[in-house]
Amino acid sequence: MSKYETVIGLEVHIQLNTNSKVFCGDSAAFGSEPNEHISAISLGHPGTLPRLNEGVLEKAIRLGLALNCEISNNSFFDRKNYFYADLPKGYQITQDENPICQGGFLEITVQDQTRKIRIHHIHIEEDAGKSIHDLDPRFSCIDLNRAGVPLLEVVTEPDLRSPEEAAIFFSELRKLAKWLDISDGNMEEGSMRCDCNLSLRPMGSSEYGTRTEVKNVNSIRFAKKALEYEQERQTKVLNKGEKVIQQTRTFDPESGKTYPLREKEEAHDYRYFPEPDLPVVNIVEEDIIRIQNSMPEMPAERKSDFIQKYQLSEYEAALLTEEKMPGDYFLFLIENNSNYKLISNLLINKILPEAKELRKSLFDFPIEKENIHAFIELISSNKVSASIAYQRVWPELLKHPNTSPEEMASKLNVLQNSDTDFLESAINNVLEKFPDKVTAYQKGKKGLIGFFMGEVMKATRGKADPKLSNQMLRKKLES
Amino acid sequence: MSPIDLSSKTLSSIQQLLRSGQLTFVQIVRHYLNRIQATRHLNAYIEIFEEEALEKARQLDQKIQQSPESLGHLFGAVISIKDVLCYKDHKVSGAAKILEGFTSLYSATAVERLVNEDAIIIGRVNCDQFGMGSSNENSIYGPVKNAADETCVSGGSSGGSAVAVQTGTCLASLGTDTGGSVRQPAAYCGVVGLKPTYGRISRHGLLAYASSFDQIGILAKQVEDAAMILEVMAGPDDFDSSASQQLFKRTTAPHSNYKIAALRPAIEHHSLDTEIKENTFNKIKDLENQGHSVEWIDFDLLEYLVPAYYILTAAEASSNLARYDGIHYGYRSPNATNLEETYMLSRSEGFSAEVKKRILMGTFVLSSGYYDACYGKAQKIRRLVQDAIFKIFKKYDFIILPTTPETAPKIGKGIKDPMKMYLADIFTVFASLAGVPAISVPLGVHSNGLPYGIQVISQSFEENKLLDFCDYMYRGL
Numbered sequence: 001m002s003k004y005e006t007v008i009g010l011e012v013h014i015q016l017n018t019n020s021k022v023f024c025g026d027s028a029a030f031g032s033e034p035n036e037h038i039s040a041i042s043l044g045h046p047g048t049l050p051r052l053n054e055g056v057l058e059k060a061i062r063l064g065l066a067l068n069c070e071i072s073n074n075s076f077f078d079r080k081n082y083f084y085a086d087l088p089k090g091y092q093i094t095q096d097e098n099p100i101c102q103g104g105f106l107e108i109t110v111q112d113q114t115r116k117i118r119i120h121h122i123h124i125e126e127d128a129g130k131s132i133h134d135l136d137p138r139f140s141c142i143d144l145n146r147a148g149v150p151l152l153e154v155v156t157e158p159d160l161r162s163p164e165e166a167a168i169f170f171s172e173l174r175k176l177a178k179w180l181d182i183s184d185g186n187m188e189e190g191s192m193r194c195d196c197n198l199s200l201r202p203m204g205s206s207e208y209g210t211r212t213e214v215k216n217v218n219s220i221r222f223a224k225k226a227l228e229y230e231q232e233r234q235t236k237v238l239n240k241g242e243k244v245i246q247q248t249r250t251f252d253p254e255s256g257k258t259y260p261l262r263e264k265e266e267a268h269d270y271r272y273f274p275e276p277d278l279p280v281v282n283i284v285e286e287d288i289i290r291i292q293n294s295m296p297e298m299p300a301e302r303k304s305d306f307i308q309k310y311q312l313s314e315y316e317a318a319l320l321t322e323e324k325m326p327g328d329y330f331l332f333l334i335e336n337n338s339n340y341k342l343i344s345n346l347l348i349n350k351i352l353p354e355a356k357e358l359r360k361s362l363f364d365f366p367i368e369k370e371n372i373h374a375f376i377e378l379i380s381s382n383k384v385s386a387s388i389a390y391q392r393v394w395p396e397l398l399k400h401p402n403t404s405p406e407e408m409a410s411k412l413n414v415l416q417n418s419d420t421d422f423l424e425s426a427i428n429n430v431l432e433k434f435p436d437k438v439t440a441y442q443k444g445k446k447g448l449i450g451f452f453m454g455e456v457m458k459a460t461r462g463k464a465d466p467k468l469s470n471q472m473l474r475k476k477l478e479s
Numbered sequence: 480m481s482p483i484d485l486s487s488k489t490l491s492s493i494q495q496l497l498r499s500g501q502l503t504f505v506q507i508v509r510h511y512l513n514r515i516q517a518t519r520h521l522n523a524y525i526e527i528f529e530e531e532a533l534e535k536a537r538q539l540d541q542k543i544q545q546s547p548e549s550l551g552h553l554f555g556a557v558i559s560i561k562d563v564l565c566y567k568d569h570k571v572s573g574a575a576k577i578l579e580g581f582t583s584l585y586s587a588t589a590v591e592r593l594v595n596e597d598a599i600i601i602g603r604v605n606c607d608q609f610g611m612g613s614s615n616e617n618s619i620y621g622p623v624k625n626a627a628d629e630t631c632v633s634g635g636s637s638g639g640s641a642v643a644v645q646t647g648t649c650l651a652s653l654g655t656d657t658g659g660s661v662r663q664p665a666a667y668c669g670v671v672g673l674k675p676t677y678g679r680i681s682r683h684g685l686l687a688y689a690s691s692f693d694q695i696g697i698l699a700k701q702v703e704d705a706a707m708i709l710e711v712m713a714g715p716d717d718f719d720s721s722a723s724q725q726l727f728k729r730t731t732a733p734h735s736n737y738k739i740a741a742l743r744p745a746i747e748h749h750s751l752d753t754e755i756k757e758n759t760f761n762k763i764k765d766l767e768n769q770g771h772s773v774e775w776i777d778f779d780l781l782e783y784l785v786p787a788y789y790i791l792t793a794a795e796a797s798s799n800l801a802r803y804d805g806i807h808y809g810y811r812s813p814n815a816t817n818l819e820e821t822y823m824l825s826r827s828e829g830f831s832a833e834v835k836k837r838i839l840m841g842t843f844v845l846s847s848g849y850y851d852a853c854y855g856k857a858q859k860i861r862r863l864v865q866d867a868i869f870k871i872f873k874k875y876d877f878i879i880l881p882t883t884p885e886t887a888p889k890i891g892k893g894i895k896d897p898m899k900m901y902l903a904d905i906f907t908v909f910a911s912l913a914g915v916p917a918i919s920v921p922l923g924v925h926s927n928g929l930p931y932g933i934q935v936i937s938q939s940f941e942e943n944k945l946l947d948f949c950d951y952m953y954r955g956l
Binding site: 040043044045046047048049050051052079081083085088089090091140142269271272273276277278279 | 564565571573578581583584585587682683684685686687689690691717718719720721794795797798800801802803804806807808818822842845846847850854
C-alpha cells in the first residue's frame with residue numbers, strides 16, 4: 001500500500017459533431033483534403049469576424065444539463081493570445097472568465113462503488129489547425145481544416161483518485177457525449193483528447209501536492225498509461241526525498257513514458273481578455289427548458305426502465321444501454337409487440353453482431369421490423385422451435401430479407417404441422433427457456449414436472465393434450 | 480466639354496442632372512479623375528481604380544437610359560475608401576508593409592452595400608497605419624498634405640479620406656473612426672465627418688484596430704449625403720454579430736428648441752486654441768438666440784479619457800494585429816531562417832514604429848500582474864464614462880464641444896511630441912468610449928488659414944436627430 005494518495009484532475013476536449021465550424025460557416029467535417037474548408041474567416045484574413053454557431057451553444061448546454069451544471073445566463077468569450085503557425089488569428093477564441101456551464105458532477109462506478117466526480121466547468125472554444133512536420137523535407141505544412149472546429153472542454157475538480165478512475169471517467173464522458181449526440185467520440189480522429197493533471201500527497205493530508213500536466217493524450221488507454229507512469233515517477237521522486245517540479249509533460253505511446261515539455265517559469269502568459277467581437281451569450285430560462293425537454297433519457301434511467309418495465313436481465317439491459325442506438329432500436333421493435341424477452345434475445349444474439357458485421361446502422365438492418373415481428377411470432381406461437389428458428393430460419397432470412405419468415409420456415413420444412421410437432425416445438429421452447437430447471441430435474445428434482453407442464457400449457461394457451469404432453473416431457477427430460 | 484463644378488452639389492442634385500441627361504456619369508467620373516490628378520501631390524490616393532470606375536460609369540449611363548427605374552439609391556455617387564476596408568479582388572494594406580501585395584478575397588459589407596446601390600468606388604485612400612495615428616504621417620505611403628496649407632497635416636487616421644473630399648476628388652469617402660479618426664481630419668480639412676453609433680455599420684471587412692471602438696464613418700461635404708450613404712450601409716449583417724439589428728431610415732423632423740449641453744471642461748480646456756474657443760462660444764450664443772436651450776455641464780472624468788482610451792485600444796490592437804505574422808499572407812521577412820525569426824523579423828520590419836509601440840503597450844497592459852491595474856481599471860473608467868454620458872442624454876438632446884483643441888499642426892511636429900498628439904484626441908475619444916454617434920461639422924476658418932470644426936454628440940442610434948440638427952446648424956453657417 002502506497003503511503004501517498006493520488007489526486008487527478010482531467011481536462012477533456014470534446015470535438016463537437018456540428019456541420020459547420022464554431023465561428024463561421026465552413027464545414028467542420030473530418031477527413032477531407034487539406035485546406036478544403038477554409039474561407040477568409042478560417043484563414044483569419046484581415047477584417048473577418050467570428051459569429052457564434054448556435055448549434056454549438058445548444059450542444060454545450062445539453063452536456064451541461066447532463067452533467068448537472070449551472071448554465072450561465074451571461075457567459076462570454078475570451079481571447080487566448082499566442083503565436084503558432086496553425087493558429088491563423090494569433091489568438092484562440094475560448095472562454096476563461098465566465099464559461100457556459102459551471103459546477104456539476106458525473107457519477108461513475110468504480111469497483112461497484114459509486115463515485116461522484118465534480119465538474120469545475122465546461123467551456124466552448126475553437127480548435128487550432130494542424131501542423132504537419134514530416135510531409136516535406138524542407139517545409140512544415142499547415143492544414144487549417146480543423147481551425148475553428150468547435151470543442152467543449154470539460155474540466156473536473158481534482159476528485160479522481162487513481163488512473164483507473166480517470167479512465168472510467170473519461171470513458172463514461174465519452175459514452176455520454178455520444179449518447180447526447182454532441183460528438184462522434186471517435187478517438188482515432190482526435191474527437192476526444194485529454195490533459196491529465198496528477199499530484200501525490202501523503203495519505204490523510206488535505207493539501208494538494210505539486211502537480212504535473214500531461215498534455216493532449218488522445219485515447220483512454222493512453223490516459224491511463226500516462227497517469228500510471230506519472231504516479232510511479234512522482235512516487236519515486238518523493239521517496240527519494242526530492243520535490244516534484246510543476247511541469248507540462250507529453251506522453252509517448254511507444255515507450256509508455258512521459259517527458260517534460262516546459263516548466264512553470266516558461267509557461268505562456270496568454271493575456272486573456274474578453275473577446276470584443278462577440279456579444280455576451282444571453283441564455284434565458286425558456287432556452288434551457290426547451291433544451292431540457294429535448295434531452296434523451298439518460299443511460300442509467302433507461303437501463304432501470306428496461307429491467308423494470310420490460311423484464312430484461314441486468315446483463316441485457318446493460319448491453320442495450322451501452323450506446324444509445326441499440327436501446328432506441330429495441331424500443332422501436334417493441335412498439336406493438338410485447339415479446340420483450342424474445343426481441344431482446346434476438347437483438348443481442350443476432351441483430352447487433354450481424355449489423356456490426358454488415359457495417360449497417362441498426363435502423364438500416366436488412367430484415368425489416370414487420371418480418372422481425374413475424375419471426376418472433378414463429379417462435380412464440382411454437383410454430384418453430386427457438387433453436388431451429390435461430391439456426392435455420394434466421395440465416396436464410398438474412399439472405400432473403402423480403403421473404404416472409406413463415407414462408408421461409410415452410411420452404412425449409414421446419415414448420416410444425418401435426419399435433420405432435422406442435423407440442424414438440426412448444427416443449428422444446430420451454431426446455432430451452434429454463435435450462436437450470438432442466439438440470440435440477442435431471443439431478444432428481446422430479447417434482448418439477450408440474451412446473452414444466454404449467455409452462456407448456458401457458459405456451460400453448462391450454463391447447464396441449466395434457467396426457468400426451470406429460471409423456472413427451474418425461475421422454476425429453478429423461479433421454 | 481465644358482468644365483463642370485460638382486463641389487457644392489449634393490448627391491440628389493447630381494442624380495437629377497444625370498436623370499435629366501444634363502450630365503453623364505462618365506463625365507462625372509472623368510471630372511473626379513481629373514481632380515485626383517490635379518491634387519496628386521497631396522498624397523491622398525494610394526490607388527486609383529480608373530478603368531473600372533469608367534467602365535462602371537458607362538454601364539450606369541446605359542442603365543439611366545434603358546431602365547432608370549432599376550437604378551440603385553446611390554447612383555451618381557463616387558466614393559473613395561480608406562485603405563483599411565476590403566474590396567474584393569483589390570489590394571488592401573492598412574498603409575503597412577506587413578500587408579505588402581495582399582489582395583482581399585471579399586468585400587467589406589459596407590463597401591458591398593455601396594456598390595450594390597450603384598455607387599462607384601474610385602480609389603483607395605491613404606491613412607495612418609491600421610488607423611493608428613492622428614496626423615496621417617504614420618503611413619508607409621508618406622504623409623497626406625492638407626489642401627488648406629500644404630505644410631500642415633491632413634489629420635488622421637482617415638487623412639486621405641478628408642483630403643479626397645476637401646479637394647473634390649469624390650462625393651464622399653469612407654473612413655474609420657476608433658477615437659476620432661473620421662471627425663478630427665474632417666475638422667482639420669473643413670469637411671463633414673460622421674461617426675455613427677458603434678455597431679450601426681457592420682465591421683466585416685474593416686481591418687481591425689480596436690474592435691470595441693472601430694466604426695466605419697463617412698466624410699462628405701454635405702450632411703445630407705453622409706445621411707444617404709449611412710442609410711445604405713447601416714443594418715444587421717450575418718458576418719458581424721456586434722452589428723446592430725436596427726435599420727437606419729433617414730427621416731427628418733428638425734425643430735427649433737433642442738436641449739443642448741455645452742461641455743464646459745472641454746470648451747474651457749486649457750489646451751483649446753483661443754480663436755476656436757471664441758467661435759465655439761459664439762456658436763452656442765447663436766443657438767440660444769435661435770431658441771434652443773443651452774446649458775453648461777461639467778464632466779469630471781475628462782482627464783481620464785485619453786489614458787483609458789489608449790490602454791483599451793492598445794490592448795485590443797495587440798491581439799488584433801497578431802494575425803499579421805509573416806506566415807499566412809502579406810510580407811514575410813527574407814532574412815528569417817526559422818519560425819521564431821519569421822515572426823520577429825516580419826513583424827519588426829512590417830509594422831511602423833507607432834504600431835509597434837501600441838502593440839507593446841497593449842501586450843503590457845494585458846500581461847498578468849498588470850492586467851488589473853491597467854486594462855481592468857481602464858474598463859471601469861469606460862463604464863463610468865458610458866454611465867455619465869447616458870445620464871446626460873436623459874436630460875439633453877445633444878452634447879456640443881470642439882472637435883479638436885487646435886487646427887492642423889505642421890507636418891513633422893507631432894512626431895516630435897507624441898504625448899501632445901495623443902492628448903489632442905481628448906475631445907473625440909469622449910464619444911468613442913461610450914460608442915455614441917458623433918459628427919464634426921466645419922465651424923470656421925482660423926486666422927492661420929486652416930479650418931476647424933464643432934462636434935455634436937447624441938444618444939446611441941439617434942443619428943436622425945443628430946443629422947437634422949447638424950444639417951440645420953451647418954446650413955445656417
